[in-house]
Amino acid sequence: MYSAKGIYTLYIKFTLCFLVLLLSGLNAGSVMAQIGVTAVKGTVTDATTKEALIGVSVFIPGTSTGTSTDYEGNFQIRTNQQKDKIQFSYLGYRTATYTIKPGEEQTLNVRLEADARQLSEVMVVGKKRKVHYSxxxxxxxxxxxxxxxxxxxxxxxxxxxxxxxxxxxxxxxxxxxxxxxxxxxxxxxxxxxxxxxxxxxxxxxxxxxxxxxxxxxxxxxxxxxxxxxxxxxxxxxxxxxxxxxxxxxxxxxxxxxxxxxxxxxxxxxxxxxxxxxxxxxxxxxxxxxxxxxxxxxxxxxxxxxxxxxxxxxxxxxxxxxxxxxxxxxxxxxxxxxxxxxxxxxxxxxxxxxxxxxxxxxxxxxxxxxxxxxxxxxxxxxxxxxxxxxxxxxxxxxxxxxxxxxxxxxxxxxxxxxxxxxxxxxxxxxxxxxxxxxxxxxxxxxxxxNMKSFRRTMDWGTALIAGYKRAGANIEIGPINTFYSFNPVEGFRLRFGGRTTNNFSKKVMLETYTAYGFKDEKWKYYLGGTYSLTDRSIWEFPVRAIRVSYQKDTSIPGQELQFVQEDNFLLSFKRGDNDKWLYNETYNIDYLREFENHMSYRIGFRNWRQSPAGSLQYIQVGDGSGDDEAMALQHLTTTEASVELRWAPNEQFLQGKIYRTPVANRHPVFTLRAAAGLKGTFGGQFEYQKVALNVSKRFYLSQLGYSDVVTEGGYVFGQVPFPLLAVHRANQSYSYQLQSYNLMNFLEFVSDQYASVHIDHSFNGFIFNKLPLIKKTKLREFVTFKALYGKVRDENRPYENPGLLHFPTDANGLPITYTLENKPYMEASVGIGNIFNFFRVDLVKRLTYLDHPNVSELGIRGRFKFDF
Structure with a gap:
């Protein structure tokens, strides 16, 4: 949907944990105060061999209360009914009935005798450590x-x-x-x-x-x-x-x-x-x-x-x-x-x-x-x-x-x-x-219905989901975006919120305002979503229209999962991070989903982008005058787009305000196409873009599973570099699954590309065999990412008047490149479940190590809260 993928799953998991922490503090002063509770526990064994019997049926006659013995032959059973008998039954053994004391806790060690109807052909195997198995x-x-x-x-x-x-x-x-x-x-x-x-x-x-x-x-x-x-x-x-x-x-x-x-x-x-x-x-x-x-x-x-x-x-x-x-x-x-x-x-x-x-x-x-x-x-x-x-x-x-x-x-x-x-x-x-x-x-x-509990849950939800209720109809948040900093805005304050389902299930409104104390500029966002069905805007199958206006900053080529760009923790970045954009964007799109999990999205966007920080848009001149290089203050594009998505047998973790797909063995196909409309609402460029993304999880039984994502794209027409495919880079210390974690911002652009991401979890296949490490419950991950692309001659600067120079550093050296010579590749090995909710990866960059200010190795971490 319209929110970051995975937030809802994290919210549900943290909610369960919060309930546990809440309920764990409950006073149990009357644990044994129940009257009339009969509790029986014990062990069931073979009367002759003394071997523990697994799966023996244990029940209280005259009730529906029953259980069975575990692998050690142990059982526990409890009833509030005043019964004085307990019965044990097992195939091949005589049913045994014992007398118990109603209303008391007691222990029974039961020995079952073989049934006379048991066949005489019995194969008895001794203790397995004394017998060579074959x-x-x-x-x-x-x-x-x-x-x-x-x-x-x-x-x-x-x-x-x-x-x-x-x-x-x-x-x-x-x-x-x-x-x-x-x-x-x-x-x-x-x-x-x-x-x-x-x-x-x-x-x-x-x-x-x-x-x-x-x-x-x-x-x-x-x-x-x-x-x-x-x-x-x-x-x-x-x-x-x-x-x-x-x-x-x-x-x-x-x-x-x-x-x-x-x-x-x-x-x-x-x-x-x-x-x-x-x-x-x-x-x-x-x-x-x-x-x-x-x-x-x-x-x-x-x-x-x-x-x-x-x-x-x-x-x-x-x-x-x-x-x-x-x-x-x-x-x-x-x-x-x-x-x-x-x-x-x-x-x-x-x-x-x-x-x-x-x-x-x-x-x-x-x-x-x-x-x-x-x-x-x-x-x-x-x-x-x-x-x-x-x-x-x-x-x-x-x-x-x-x-x-x-x-x-x-x-x-x-x-x-x-x-x-x-x-x-x-x-x-x-x-x-x-x-x-x-x-x-x-x-x-x-x-x-208790006010104190509701108050506690309100604050707990704020800590978990990032939103705090301000009345019945409005939530304030996300809290972790209230303060952040970056080289362009300096100290940044932000305040925003959204409506709740109490306001309307069919309408959701969102807004925020932010202010940078270094650039002394205000930023805004206002958006609304309207459901064209009688269901919520999140409930499958969705049919909804969304309209938004945003005036804010962004980093070219950064696409985040699970978190928002102005999250405080993402303020910390490696290397140079001074090339930004000021954006003013009008957006409208219509989403229609079908029961067979086909969907389409039709969109329209008007985007005015202006370089910020050390980023400059320098236009290549035609060589006829003294002003061969001219700095542009902004670019304007008007774009119509369509997205087709097919996710056969897809299942969701469906919530009131979020939903996220559940990974399964079925592939997901997403085809995106967009066209630049020159002359419409100030649009300066005519172009077409198309991209196909296919993702699938492969289960490998004992070897774990692999999540594989492949993508290819092509840009038709002559466009400046900001409108090419600016490949997803990541200079934060958060591990991003769909980004290149050791690629610098704006390092690579293409007008045609193909990529593959493979993230494999061994699911403990290796660590479970190591005597000491297996107690830590760690998981092993291996990831490989490769990207290959090129830029056609018509989209190369210097050779085509009117295009923009590729960005350079303070010394005039290029920092943006194409991928004709070889693919960009990186790999990582990781461990998961440190404290049961964190994943840490050691990432190795394999190619283009001669580029300035790149990191060959890096450690990245992310929350991955799994039950």
Whole structure:
């Protein structure tokens, strides 16, 4: 959209962290004051081998409360209902029921006995450090290969039609020890929140839910022509009011907790790709052990396989799965967790459980999916997040065709009914909520209505997003632009603001004024955007018109991501930074987006630019008189433009006032064209420009991913150098992904060019193998950028009267060049996640090292706040 890409994502992430910091200060003086809470924890083992049992179902009979054991056989369960029984069930073992004491915390060490129906053929494997592992003559590997060979026919896509209802529940909680929460005196007036602590989910720590969302959908799939349709029937979520974008948080949660498809070769979780234990190449990267074979109550024969990565630090899983032995080789259940040696951003522990149910045709469909994640700033920190996403599926209908219109149109359709109360949700939920989850809704609602909380959130939003509310309709900011400095303006003060959605969802107004104490000049901006639909100007698909006027300074060839040019931190620059522009710009454009993610933008701009600082526009004379060189005070261009963009399957993190695309494997094509209109509103030049940009993320499984951007452009007509392609340079100390970080401002210009940028993240592939470094949770980055271009003879100064000299330094030496001889290239190596939110790169300039005042090496950093 019209704002810097990525600001909204950063805003959402910082908002979540701010909520954590806020809620972490809540008084927990009544942690144990809940009455009637029954909490049971313990370990489940095999009665004969004493081996820990993974994935044992643990539940309270007569309730919907249940859990399962982890990789060490541990479990924790809690209920507010007065029940005195707890039950343990596991395929191949006898169901065990124990008596418990209602209203008390207790520990049970459970030993399950093998079921008599278990087959006599059992393969027992000793401790793996005593056995040389091999794929050869390994029945477990043979079975995995059968699963791989039958994957396609066991996927839902193998049916002609599939229909089912889906219920999804996602929640986030603050985690800390009860003692530390008790000692914290911050915001003790909110102690009603901390009465809702859960002390049974994580050993030794309390869980304080602060966000929960539920969604009920109807889903349709058609094989040919392939189509997917999701109809959202109902949704419910915690509402933090005007200060937190609930829709944006919901979208970000869905982005983090993506669906887990065990049949995919690579499973994306928390923006990382993990190799599935039944991937095509799984036997190359995993170790497999056949633990036993069992029969279910229905007579179904199953095999239990355990798996673990050959390399403990690789992005893979550890766990067990059950697979059918009736010739279908379908997965019946999976219980797995991320290998302990894997370092993921913020994640200390991550567990996944998948259950499948049998269809009438004998095949299986996913009936329940659960993902639990424990987040923390450090591995040993008590404080952190606890996140959980549970998805259940029911009312499966196989090969029952619906009318064609059912599969057409938008992929996601919302048909939400107004006024759905708790009675509806109690009848519609696939699982009932716990008392803690129910209380989360009411407690946060009470919190949001408190003036002290709203005041705290107001200031917190100002620190995070840079805007401070000044009444209901206006925000003042961005705060980090209020003060900056540069060689032309000297000390610069700026003050501005914008309207909020309370003013209007269809209209947004922005303005600022600035003053430079050195040049003693005022600068202004005034802009407005109007939505031509009944939706917000940010909500996809957009149809809006924008008009703006700006009188301000800029640096030729600087294009920033994530930050604004007069940000205080960008006042610090390397090398000479005294060639600036004064600009006066009138702009109007119209944006139209379509549901298929095609869009076009039509624009019109009148731009008057005047050189500032040491930059001069010296016109080359025709040699007929004494005034062969003449200094021009300004250039004026009038330009009409059109932009076509296609981003197939693009998804957004959508917010109230920002949105940003979510990177995926699909390419994005952007074609831009512009024409100079000589004689229109003072335009002095006639020219045409065209540029094509293609970007795509390539996932390389265990090797991480690469973001690749290619671009080519051409300028038709004879124009002075300011209207050529002035290549994006960066002399700040902030690392800019789409700029050349060791190129000087105005160093290169072209009228035809081609470029490629490759930014590869190894995602811990190397550092996770280094014993000491892997504990730091650092990530490795490698970047390469190359630019090649040229300037045609008709656009070269000195040879063409009327053109402008290329800029020179104080000694008259040129500082602006063309790229005919060789491409400009630079490369960098970087590390990410220092303190979990910063990336630092060592950048090496590879060509044109003989140019004056260039840096061959440089260190650049930027915020890259990733969960």
């Amino acid at each position: 794929n050869k003559n390994n029945p477990a590997v043979d079975l995995i290969r059968e699963i791989v060979d039958n994957k396609q026919k066991n996927r839902p896509e193998s049916y002609d039609y599939v229909q089912y209802e889906q219920y999804e529940k996602t929640q986030m909680s603050l985690v800390n020890t009860p003692e530390k929460l008790k000692r914290n005196l911050l915001l003790r007036k909110y102690d009603f929140i901390t009465n809702n602590l859960d002390t049974t989910l994580l050993p030794g720590r309390a869980v304080l839910p602060f966000y929960i969302q539920e969604e009920l959908t109807e889903n349709y799939f058609r094989k040919s022509p392939q189509a997917r349709k999701t109809v959202v029937k109902a949704e419910k979520k915690v509402d933090f009011g005007e200060f937190v974008d609930n829709k944006g948080i919901m979208a970000y949660m869905q982005h983090m907790y993506q669906d887990v498809d065990i049949y995919d070769n690579n499973i994306t979780i928390l923006t990382n790709q993990f190799l599935s234990p039944i991937a095509d190449m799984a036997p190359t990267f995993y170790k497999f052990y056949l633990k036993d074979t069992v029969r279910t109550d229905e007579g179904q024969q199953l095999a239990r396989l355990q798996f673990e990565p050959r390399n403990p630090s690789a992005f893979m899983f550890t766990g067990s799965l059950y697979v059918t032995l009736d010739g279908t080789y379908a997965v019946q259940s999976v219980d797995m967790e991320v290998s302990k040696g894997v370092s993921i951003n913020w994640v200390r522990d991550l567990k996944i459980k998948l259950d499948f149910e049998k269809n009438p045709d004998g095949r299986y469909h996913l009936s329940r999916s659960g993902l639990k994640a424990d987040f923390g700033l450090t591995q040993n920190s008590d404080m952190g997040f606890y996140g959980e996403r549970v998805v259940s599926y029911r009312d499966y209908k196989i090969n029952e065709a619906q009318p064609g219109a059912r599969y057409e149109g938008d992929a996601v359709v919302r048909v939400l009914q107004a006024g759905l109360g708790e009675d509806f949700w109690q009848a519609s939920r696939h699982d009932s909520l716990s008392a803690v989850e129910v209380n989360t809704y009411t407690n946060i609602d009470s919190l949001v």
